[in-house]
Amino acid sequence: MYLARDKNNDLYLFDKLPIKGSECWWAESGVDGTYLRLDKALYPQVTWDSDPLPVELTPAQ
Template sequence: MYVARDKDGDLYLYKEQSVKNDNWESWQSGSDNPHDYLKLDPSLLPEVKWEDEGPTEVELVKKEKV
């Protein structure tokens, strides 16, 4: 999974590697499936910026109940 931030500050989680679209000032899904991304709270991951060369790879981990 990957996260990327659009120029307007919106943060998205993508199932597949996304591609930066400078014309639209946003990241685009690398697949044709329109449902393979999720908008996240923009306050998360402040280190992810529009200026990044590529999306940031992340791992989703399920926590076990203690």
């Protein structure tokens, strides 16, 4: 999974490596179920200019 931030500062979690467009990141495999918008305040280190950040989801304990 990957985190990426659009030019308008929206933050998304993608299931596959997204591709950077002119103003947003796109999931190559389509739209349905391939990304989730997250709170903009999370992960301030992820910016429009940075590469997507690889992440893993782990179950809560």
